[in-house]
Amino acid sequence: MILLTGATGYIGSHTWLELLQAGQRVIGIDNFINSSPKVLARLEKLSGKKLEFLQGDVCDPVFLESVFQSFPIKGVVHFASLKAVGESYSNPLLYYENNISGLIALLQVMQKHSCHHFVFSSSACVYGDPDVSPVKEDADLKPENPYGQTKLMSEQILRDLEKSDSKWRVAYLRYFNPIGAHESGMIGEDPNGIPNNLSPLVARVAAGRMEELKVYGNDWETPDGTGVRDYIHVVDLARGHVKAVEHLLSGKPSLTVNLGTGVGYSVMDVIRAYEKVIGRPIPYRVTDRRPGDVALYYADPSLARDLLGWCAERNLEQMCADSWRWQSQNPMGYES
Ligand SMILES: NC(=O)c1ccc[n+]([C@@H]2O[C@H](COP(=O)([O-])OP(=O)(O)OC[C@H]3O[C@@H](n4cnc5c(N)ncnc54)[C@H](O)[C@@H]3O)[C@@H](O)[C@H]2O)c1
Secondary structure, three states: OEEEEOOOOHHHHHHHHHHHHOOOOEEEEEOOOOOOOOHHHHHHHHHOOOOEEEEOOOOOHHHHHHHHHHOOOOEEEEOOOOOOHHHHHHOHHHHHHHHHHHHHHHHHHHHHOOOOEEEEEEEHHHHOOOOOOOEOOOOOOOOOOHHHHHHHHHHHHHHHHHHHOOOOEEEEEEEOEEEOOOOOOOOOOOOOOOOOOHHHHHHHHHOOOOOOEEEEOOOOOOOOOOOEEOEEEHHHHHHHHHHHHHHHHOOOOOEEEEEOOOOOEEHHHHHHHHHHHHOOOOOEEEEOOOOOOOOEOOEOOHHHHHHHOOOOOOOHHHHHHHHHHHHHHOOOHHHO
16 A cells, blocks of 8 residues: 555645556545645546545654554655745745654654655755756756755655665655646646646636736746746656656665656746637736746656656646646636
8 A cells, every 4th residue: 555645735636546547555645734625526536436545744743653553554655745935935944844844754654664665756946956957867956945955855864764774765756847737627736825836827817817927037048038947747747656656666776766858848838838728818927036946947857767667748738738627627726
């Protein structure tokens, strides 16, 4: 059985579905700090299976102990963390507490229960402003913000743990920029409060839920002046986790891989692709750059292909079409 933390969140919910469809038994946990319990009924409908889920906090060792006592957990996929870069500047202690204490509490309980397979949600944030793109996994690690620091520190904690006991097997998955939604339109990204990432923001502007999209700077050193990122469809990303779980459970060694497409798209490319899908213009306004943002980066995803046999299959148009299906079928997210 696989434990998913942060299971009702954006990437967690899509991964849960893919793991069930790949035949894995899954127990999900979440405290709903950034997700809705309503995702559970949607996942049951999509998977045709009764879900196993417990509400609780990964920073709570008593809760974690009860989860490990109740289920035969062979491996953990750890999504639960806070992820808003801006908020991590204004409230760094919250980020260090949640993301680092949660990780340590989880690893301690795993160790006690002799469970040593761990898939970690790392981020391209660990590279900061990379010197070159495509970015390889051996690039310098120099996060630009407290959120990215929590990811690098978490990687360090896990690497030290691996050195202390050879039974540990860790997949460090460095995600680039997940967007899109499940093709059914039944699950998607629905953050509490004001979204922080481009995809839900474009979707909300397209739906008229927000007046205009802010484009943070058009004077970057990129072909059209707007920031360039490696957008990856969330279902492709979820499938990368299935491969990582299978890799670790089959006894293969730890790995550190980028999960991206290898293609960089600018903010304007995303706006244009979205406009094509909805058939009308997206209102936007160029504003100042945001602190901690960088001009351009995209992944070299070849190591994930070589080690996991995984590569992203969906293009930008599919990402935008699926995002729009989710948004238009659920104008107020899960509360619709
Ligand atoms: N979405 C991205 O752009 C992106 C990029 C790189 C890495 N990541 C990482 O991937 C993981 C999943 O991201 P996501 O986009 O699905 O975010 P999300 O906010 O949608 O999901 C995270 C989930 O974790 C839960 N959670 C947070 N703290 C918790 C705690 N203490 N106890 C229990 N549950 C808790 C939240 O309620 C939420 O459901 C995170 O670790 C994030 O840092 C995300």
